[in-house]
Amino acid sequence: MRLVANDLSGERGGEPVFSGISFGVADGEGLLVTGPNGSGKSTLLRIVAGLLPSAGGRIEIEDADARWPDIASACHYLGHQNALKPALSVRENLGFWRDYMGEPHLAVTEALEMVGLDEIGHLPLGYLSTGQKRRIAIARLLVSYRPVWLLDEPTAGLDRASEKQFADLMRAHLEDGGMILAATHLPLGLEWTHELRMGA
Numbered sequence: 001m002r003l004v005a006n007d008l009s010g011e012r013g014g015e016p017v018f019s020g021i022s023f024g025v026a027d028g029e030g031l032l033v034t035g036p037n038g039s040g041k042s043t044l045l046r047i048v049a050g051l052l053p054s055a056g057g058r059i060e061i062e063d064a065d066a067r068w069p070d071i072a073s074a075c076h077y078l079g080h081q082n083a084l085k086p087a088l089s090v091r092e093n094l095g096f097w098r099d100y101m102g103e104p105h106l107a108v109t110e111a112l113e114m115v116g117l118d119e120i121g122h123l124p125l126g127y128l129s130t131g132q133k134r135r136i137a138i139a140r141l142l143v144s145y146r147p148v149w150l151l152d153e154p155t156a157g158l159d160r161a162s163e164k165q166f167a168d169l170m171r172a173h174l175e176d177g178g179m180i181l182a183a184t185h186l187p188l189g190l191e192w193t194h195e196l197r198m199g200a
């Protein structure tokens with residue numbers, strides 16, 4: 001499988017943000033998206049996720065698995081927001097996402113162990129610290145399988161140990177044949193196959 005963008009352009013509020021973006025990412029490969037504030041990194045990831053239309057060009061999956069009829073269905077999207085409900089417990093939040101997304105992968109307990117938070121699954125999500133909430137949002141990537149992880153500033157709020165733990169999870173996903181597109185200003189502790197510098 002290969003995710004290919006050709007001459008892609010994006011706009012926000014009717015104003016052009018970027019144009020002429022092309023890349024190709026194959027199974028087991030990662031694309032690091034960098035660039036100054038406002039250069040369009042989040043916009044690009046949202047277009048790939050199917051949350052925004054592109055303003056021009058093409059993005060497609062070549063040699064797609066029948067399980068993923070379109071790009072959006074092949075993606076996990078971890079945006080700036082964690083997409084978790086404060087009044088539900090940690091376990092209930094992850095259980096919801098596991099049922100909603102389908103393609104069950106790790107059990108909720110296993111996913112919590114992977115992010116080192118299995119002791120607090122009973123707590124309301126709203127009680128957790130900023131970094132702990134981010135780690136639960138990362139655990140969303142593990143309870144359902146998707147080959148493409150779209151990560152927007154994934155390590156914002158994480159301590160050093162959690163950054164390293166997340167780097168190990170990303171590495172395992174790539175070794176399993178997954179793909180990652182990550183927009184960040186922070187080093188993520190991975191060797192990236194490709195880098196896309198926006199706003200250059």
Ligand SMILES: Nc1ncnc2c1ncn2[C@@H]1O[C@H](COP(=O)(O)OP(=O)(O)OP(=O)(O)O)[C@@H](O)[C@H]1O
Pocket residue numbers: 012013017035036037038039040041042043044
């Ligand atoms: N809903 C919107 N309406 C109008 N303009 C918007 C909207 N959302 C974003 N923009 C503009 O689009 C541009 C690109 O924003 P985007 O969030 O994609 O940048 P970014 O590279 O991810 O930035 P950062 O590094 O700060 O996260 C910015 O100039 C922003 O102000």
